[in-house]
Amino acid sequence: MTTPAEPTPPTDQQVRRRELASFLRSRRERISPEQTGIPVAGRRRTPGLRREEVAQLAGVGVTWYTWLEQARDINVSEQVLAAIAGTLRLDSSERVHLYTLAGHPEPAMDRDCKAIPPAVLVMLTHLEPIPAAVVNARFDLLAYNRTYERMVGGLAHLPFEDRNWLLLVFTSPRWRAATLDWEDAAARLVGRFRAGMAAHGAEPRWKSLVKRMRQESPDFERLWDQHDVRAPENFTKRYLHPEVGLLTLDYTQLWLGERSEIKLITHTPVDEDTWAKVRVLQETVDQ
Template structure:
């Protein structure tokens, strides 16, 4: 008995492009959010009998002030352009919370023009941990390299951070504009190149945010050295490693630093500095003792 040839309709590639997968996920997400909202929740009359739960497509389009056909295409995973402003309107119409809004813009592969600020992560408990880790230097920072908190040892690791204006407490700003940082960071060129590469990688998720653009502009205007490194387009990831400081109070310090993330996303982190040798451990004790005398 002979075997019939497979129908041509079944002989085809099953590969799906990533953009198509993303559009399907976006369409499914929009439908699920629409179906969970009742008309009463958004100030619309309930109307007659509904064949599907939640809002109708035309109602979402009305609330978001977009065309019904255009919104229908979006839920049908059509390949159409979506502006950040329209996504913002849809997010508001569907009553999306912080996580849902971020997911919407991620699926649309579009930067959020008004990202919701992350909840503060430098809690009293975190500050207590930082103090308990003394004499080890510990600092908390976000992905934009802003210094958010530090313990007493770290305060005097490079310069007296309490004397630095809050707006200037940024690793990049201090490294490229404060001459003392050039003296204290033993491997200055490698350290700053790594910082710029990590900053460029992190900024990929924040290209539309005013605070990030303002910091970048400020750095490029203030430091030709930063601008030159920025134009190399090097990228890097935050990781653990080693770092050396020529501290003004106690001399050379050789550390192994460890990054501890404080949330589900790689944003706010603790950086702890552990002595790499006995000499550094003894000098850290002295630096801590010095810090305790400074009010």
């Protein structure tokens, strides 16, 4: 009598692919079309977003994304993972989980966040009421104090991937209205970013940000096509807050190490009127 052969247990890679498929479905189903700006007509059988909607928003093929949710054996690039993570509004822990299941190292932005020394986070708090933040070479906002959040507004409600100076300056109506001398500020920012591309031009995260910016902002595309570069510089900036009014601030950059591309930036008031206003912002936060 022949004994039936036992089924072959799934490999670790197969287990991860199945878990990745389930994770993507669960994250997709929790986001409503309204959150992404997709118009809804009539009743929908699918909770949350449809597969084709996620694919469209992330800029990937529908068939390819469907295979991903079916646990097919396909390769996923870091650039695609970043686009999917942004579309599904994953937080930092969820992004790391997504990359791990897909067989990729931890996202660069998360590594940068972990590279911030605890002492710098303490400094951010004790710099109050001076608005201060920590950014990397790609201008991702990695950390910030409460007065900075109160000054620019709305960071806590943004997806992790969207907390980026370049994206906010060119696509956020609030940031554009608040940034006086906007054209000069935008040209300076694009010039610094293009200078940074010399060392990071082959990295998917940098290329995907450029692609997204060219698609979403004609002003960025115009400045980007000029190929101007700018060196790091400290300067005085004017910021129009919707509640406290005009803030005049000295913008200062402090790198965290000899070879570090992560820096602490501060916005120090240049006059007593601005000092009084940032204290109001701090007090508003503390209430």
